Amino acid sequence: MNWDAEFTRYFDRSADSMRFTAYLLCGNWHEAEDVVQAAYLKLYLAGPKLVRREGLDAYVRQIVVRTFLAERRRMRWRRERLTGELPEVPAAADALSEDKLVLWQALSAVPARQRAVLVLRFWHDLGVEETAQALGCSTGTVKSQTSRGLKVLRQRLGAEFATLWQEVTRNA
Structure with missing residues (x-):
């Protein structure tokens, strides 16, 4: 089978999941779409050279996370601007629990690497x-970034943190 057909089938099967992962990282559907588009372009270009294709989900997830982090490093000089508009919520917000929305908004306050x-x-x-x-770092870095990221969430969510975190991650 040629790579174009294989890529199309893989994209159709996995794109929604990768978009949602990117949304969790970015907190913005438009930016998430850009990150995913860049990730799939990188996959498409690398595809013919890939020897093993059974681990594509992990490989693409790694590309999505690294693309997100690289974009954050490039945009570090840009800061959020206050607007009169509410932040974006997922398209199917009515189907989502309020707990998930609160957690996702709090997650946007966590620094990019810790969020990843x-x-x-x-x-x-x-x-x-x-x-x-996936992040190309040591296990010690993962542990410390996890601890710091959870600390930011605890500060942001207060006493509700433990209950909210368990509920949302259990139903993920």
């Missing part, structure tokens, strides 16, 4: 070693 670790560890249920591999 939290999304991989708790949304994708990756272990410390797998997360370290």
Whole structure:
């Protein structure tokens, strides 16, 4: 089978999941779409050279996270601007629990690298070693970034944190 057909089938099967992962990282559907588009372009270009294709989900997730982090480093000089508009919410907001929306908004306050670790560890249920591999860092870095990210969430969410975190990650 040629790579174009294989890529199209893989994209159709996995794009929604990767978009949602990117949304959790970015907190913005438009930026998430850009990150995913860049990730799939990188996959498409690398595809013919890939020897093993059974681990594409992990490979694309790694590309999504690294693309997000690279974009954040490039945009570090840009800061949020206050507007009169409310932040974006997922398209199917009515189907989502209020708890998830609160947690996702709080997640946007977590620094990018810590947010990436939290999304991989708790949304994708990756272990410390797998997360370290996806981010290209040590397991110690994953542990410290997890601890710091959870601390930011605890500060942001207050006393509700433990209940909210368990509820949302259990139903992820």
